[in-house]
Amino acid sequence: MSTTAIPTNTKWWNGGRSPFNASYGKVMMWYFLMSDAFTFGAFLISYGTIRFSVNNWADPNHVFNAFPFAGHANLPLAFVSLMTFILIFSSVTMVLAVHEGHKMNRKGVEKYMILTIFGGLAFLSCQAWEWTHLLTGEHVALLKDGTLSILPTTVKSNPWGLEVAHDAMLAALQKTPHDQLASIAATLHHGGEAVVHDVKTMSDAELISLIQSSDLHVSNPGPIAFGGYFFGITGFHGFHVFSGVIINIVMLAKTKLGHFDQRGHYEMIEKAGLYWHFVDLVWVFVFLCFYLI
Amino acid sequence: MSSAATSADISLAPEHGSGTKRIWKTFWLLSVLTVIELGIGLTIYNIHKGANPNPTLVLAFKGMVCILTLAKAYYIVSIFMHLGDEIRNMIMTIVVPLCLFIWFITAFLWDGNSWKILRNTNAGSRPAQTEQHQPAAIEKGEKP
Numbered sequence: 001m002s003t004t005a006i007p008t009n010t011k012w013w014n015g016g017r018s019p020f021n022a023s024y025g026k027v028m029m030w031y032f033l034m035s036d037a038f039t040f041g042a043f044l045i046s047y048g049t050i051r052f053s054v055n056n057w058a059d060p061n062h063v064f065n066a067f068p069f070a071g072h073a074n075l076p077l078a079f080v081s082l083m084t085f086i087l088i089f090s091s092v093t094m095v096l097a098v099h100e101g102h103k104m105n106r107k108g109v110e111k112y113m114i115l116t117i118f119g120g121l122a123f124l125s126c127q128a129w130e131w132t133h134l135l136t137g138e139h140v141a142l143l144k145d146g147t148l149s150i151l152p153t154t155v156k157s158n159p160w161g162l163e164v165a166h167d168a169m170l171a172a173l174q175k176t177p178h179d180q181l182a183s184i185a186a187t188l189h190h191g192g193e194a195v196v197h198d199v200k201t202m203s204d205a206e207l208i209s210l211i212q213s214s215d216l217h218v219s220n221p222g223p224i225a226f227g228g229y230f231f232g233i234t235g236f237h238g239f240h241v242f243s244g245v246i247i248n249i250v251m252l253a254k255t256k257l258g259h260f261d262q263r264g265h266y267e268m269i270e271k272a273g274l275y276w277h278f279v280d281l282v283w284v285f286v287f288l289c290f291y292l293i
Numbered sequence: 294m295s296s297a298a299t300s301a302d303i304s305l306a307p308e309h310g311s312g313t314k315r316i317w318k319t320f321w322l323l324s325v326l327t328v329i330e331l332g333i334g335l336t337i338y339n340i341h342k343g344a345n346p347n348p349t350l351v352l353a354f355k356g357m358v359c360i361l362t363l364a365k366a367y368y369i370v371s372i373f374m375h376l377g378d379e380i381r382n383m384i385m386t387i388v389v390p391l392c393l394f395i396w397f398i399t400a401f402l403w404d405g406n407s408w409k410i411l412r413n414t415n416a417g418s419r420p421a422q423t424e425q426h427q428p429a430a431i432e433k434g435e436k437p
Contacts, residue, residue: 012382020383027383030376034387041394045401052405055413061338077334084327092320095373099313270375277373281366288362292334293355 029271033278036240040282043236044289047229054223058160060291063153066133080291083126084283090119091280094248098273101266106255109269113252116276120245127238131231138187140218142169147176148218150183154227161222169218173208181207188214230290237286240279247272319372326365333358 012019020027051057061076068079093115100108137152141159148169151159164172173181182199185207199207251272260266337354340346371377376384 012380020386021380022383030383030387034390037391038393041397045397048398049401049405049408052402053408053412055409059341061334061341076338077331081327081331085324088320088323088327091369091373092316095316096313098375099316274374277369280373281369284362284365284369288330288358292330292358293337 023267025271026267026274029274033274036278037282040233040236040285043229043233044285047233047289050223050225050229054225056161056220056222058158058222058226060293063134063160064130064291068129072138077291079126079130080287083123083130084287086119086123086126087280087283090116090123091277093119094273094276098266098270101260101269104261104266106258106261109255109260109266110252113248113255113269117245117248117252120241120248120276123241124238124245127234127241131234134230140184140187140216141221142172142218143221146172147180148172148184149176149180150187151221153230155231156224156227158222158224158226159219160226161220164218164220169216170212172218173211178204178207181211184216185210188216233286234290237279237282240282244272244276244279247275315372319368322368323365326361326368330358330361333361 010017012021018024018027064080065074065076066079067073067075093112097109097112097116100112134153137150137154137159139151139153139159140148141151141161142164143149151157153159176184181204182202185199185202188211199210202210251269254260254268255266260268333354337351340351340354376387
């Protein structure tokens, strides 16, 4: 009864067959992904609207220039390109798993599913590092009261506004109280416990000359919307990656248990694959909107 | 359920070349497009470092990255997600609604830009502000 080739005069809509030549589950996965695309689209467009409406939005190359174990080195785009390549590569292993599924090759599906899961976990680890780096912040900002302070990037504070001119920065240093000077000096010199203790005993003048001896860049605080949009949208994407990893682990378990061999096809792997590729697709746009432009 | 994908009402699409060649080709294509995007990103960074960044040039480069991103999206959806192998009616039910984004993006970015003009020209009912309101904790100089 099963047909292998599609006759040229097929009447798709006469009933008795799927008009889209696809199973219910697969078609519905596509419509779910379409609606999810609108959710992400709405978030990104909202972000774009606010970004267009202010004069002092952060320069991404300025914010995202750190790399693990590289200290204060200025490496714009480096870490995010690593994350992008991890996700592209895990997309390739996913499509290879789907391909092995078509061939009913259980061992091949298992191998590529494991690689895909590792890719997803690697991406999540990168994101955890980046969030920690921003939330524990090391950037110095000029506050409204005319003093300098270290501000983290959170949903309530954004140290990435317009850059402060050099003499304005020097004037602000003179007005900054001792404990704020000490914490700035400790941060600039990679404050371990010993450094923190040392700077606390120094006088204001010593601290100011210590801070001036290192290359200090100071900004005004920027629009507070930055943190909310960044953590909201990358968080929502990260949540998709996380649930994708969970789905892939379930699929790997079902493959190992032989469920798909009993069923006679590996279509579930295809559906999980659609979701996983969608996560990669969204990252392409998050990468564009937050890091590139 | 158990025979959904192999029942008589669904004909499996023919395998393309039955090899993984097309997948790896797409992978290299995506990688090259990403590297070009990164190159443009660094170019924009270097333009911004200069004394007088040319806004038209920056906008042109940003437009180029947007086009490259759309190309990447096309390859992911068409090859990796196999949408290109589905029948035309199904492709249309997914792609046509997404055309709403054309209006969505244009209208909202236009609106954002209009807000910026109001902010900078006193044309609104409020005095112009160059910076957004900061929460009280930061005004007082405390760490929030």
